[in-house]
Amino acid sequence: MEAKLRRGGVSMDRQEPLTTSYGSRVKPSGGIELTAWLFMRISGIVLLVLALGHLFIMHVFNSVHVIDYDFVARRYVKIFWRGYDLTMLWLAMIHGLNGMRTLVDDYLHPPARGIVVKGMYVVGGLFLILGTWVIMAFRSP
Amino acid sequence: MSFYRGGIGQWSWILHRVTGVAVLLFLLAHILDTALIMLGPEWYNRIIQIYRYPFFGLMEIGLFAAVLYHSLNGVRVTIVDFYPASTIYYKQMFLVQMILFALVFLPVGWIMLGHALQGLHP
Numbered sequence: 365m366e367a368k369l370r371r372g373g374v375s376m377d378r379q380e381p382l383t384t385s386y387g388s389r390v391k392p393s394g395g396i397e398l399t400a401w402l403f404m405r406i407s408g409i410v411l412l413v414l415a416l417g418h419l420f421i422m423h424v425f426n427s428v429h430v431i432d433y434d435f436v437a438r439r440y441v442k443i444f445w446r447g448y449d450l451t452m453l454w455l456a457m458i459h460g461l462n463g464m465r466t467l468v469d470d471y472l473h474p475p476a477r478g479i480v481v482k483g484m485y486v487v488g489g490l491f492l493i494l495g496t497w498v499i500m501a502f503r504s505p
Numbered sequence: 506m507s508f509y510r511g512g513i514g515q516w517s518w519i520l521h522r523v524t525g526v527a528v529l530l531f532l533l534a535h536i537l538d539t540a541l542i543m544l545g546p547e548w549y550n551r552i553i554q555i556y557r558y559p560f561f562g563l564m565e566i567g568l569f570a571a572v573l574y575h576s577l578n579g580v581r582v583t584i585v586d587f588y589p590a591s592t593i594y595y596k597q598m599f600l601v602q603m604i605l606f607a608l609v610f611l612p613v614g615w616i617m618l619g620h621a622l623q624g625l626h627p
Contacts, residue, residue: 391586405583412576419569424613427620428556428565433546453536460529467522487533495536498543 389466400462407455414452437504446499453495461488513599521578524571531568562621566614573610577602 392398422431439445461484468480538556542549555561581602585591591598 405579405586408576408579408583412580415572416576419572420613423565423569423620424616427617427623428553428562429620429623432553433542433549436542436549456529456532460525460532463525464529467526491533491536494540498536498540502542 404459404462407459411452411455411459414448415456418448418452436502440502441504450496450499453499454492457488457492457495461485513596517578517581517599520574521582524575524578527571528568528575557624559621559624562617562624566617566621569613569617570610573606577606 389401392401426435464484465481468477468484472480538552541552556565581598584598585595
C-alpha cells in the first residue's frame with residue numbers, strides 16, 4: 365500500500381509506518397513537518413508545567429467554591445497571570461489543533477481531510493481570538 | 506492508516522489520543538465560560554455556580570487525570586524520540602510513568618473529591 369501525500373510542499377511515500385512501536389510519530393525528515401514535530405515536543409514540555417501548574421493552583425489549592433468574579437479580578441491585577449494564561453492559551457490551542465490534524469490525517473481521506481482541517485483552523489482561530497481578547501481586555505474593577 | 510501492534514504501545518497511544526481530544530474540547534468550553542466575565546459579575550458567577558455541582562466536580566477530576574496522563578505519556582514519548590536507545594526499556598519506562606501518575610493522582614484526586622462533595626452542601 366502506497367499513498368502519495370503532499371505535506372508542506374514535500375511529497376512523501378507512506379510506506380514506512382506512521383507510528384513507532386512506542387506510540388510516537390516517526391520523526392519527519394525536514395520542512396514544516398519537522399518544525400511541527402519539534403513544536404509538539406517543546407510546547408508539550410512547557411504545557412506540562414503551565415497546565416498542571418494552573419490545575420494545581422485553581423483546582424487543588426483553590427476550587428470552584430473559591431473562584432468567582434472577584435477572585436479573577438484580584439488575580440488579573442497582576443500582569444504576570446495574564447501572561448501566564450495567554451502563553452498557556454496559545455500553546456494549548458496550537459498544540460491541540462496540530463494534534464487534531466494528525467488524527468484527521470490518519471482517519472480521513474481527501475477531500476474530507478482538507479475541509480475538516482481547514483474548518484478546525486477557523487473554529488480554533490476564532491476561539492483563540494476570543495480568549496486573547498478576554499485576557500487582554502478584562503479590566504479589574 | 507493507523508497501525509495496531511497490540512500491547513502497551515497501542516494502549517498508551519490510544520489513551521494519548523483520547524485524552525488529547527478530551528482536553529482540547531474542554532479548552533473550547535473553558536474559553537467560552539471565561540469569556541462571560543466580560544459581561545459582568547452576574548454572568549460569570551452564574552456559570553461558576555453551575556461548575557460547583559458535584560457532577561462537574563467529578564468531571565474536573567477526570568480532566569486532571571487526562572492532563573496528567575497526556576503530560577507523562579508525552580514526556581516518555583519525547584524521551585524515546587531523542588534517545589532512541591531507550592526503546593529497549595519501554596516497558597519499564599511505562600511502569601515508571603504509571604507509578605508517577607498514581608503518586609500524583611491519588612492525593613490530588615482525594616483533595617478534588619473533597620471539593621466536588623462540597624457542592625452537596627453549598
